[in-house]
Amino acid sequence: MALCPECATEIVVDEDLEEGQRLECPECDAKLEVVSTNPTELLAVTETDDEEETT
Numbered sequence: 400m401a402l403c404p405e406c407a408t409e410i411v412v413d414e415d416l417e418e419g420q421r422l423e424c425p426e427c428d429a430k431l432e433v434v435s436t437n438p439t440e441l442l443a444v445t446e447t448d449d450e451e452e453t454t
C-alpha cells in the first residue's frame with residue numbers, strides 16, 4: 400500500500416514493485432514514480448510521456 404502524493408489516496412501496489420516503476424493513481428490520474436520500495440514511496444511525475452529533450 401502506498402499513498403498518492405497528489406490526493407493521499409491509498410494505492411494498492413504490487414509486492415514486487417521496483418524503484419523507478421511508473422504507475423497512475425486511480426483516483427486523480429496523477430502519474431507516479433516509485434522512488435522507494437521499503438517503505439513504498441511515490442512521487443508525482445510532471446513530465447510528459449514524450450522523451451523529447453529540451454535543448
Ligand SMILES: [Zn+2]
Nearest residue numbers: 403406424427
Ligand atoms: Zn491521486
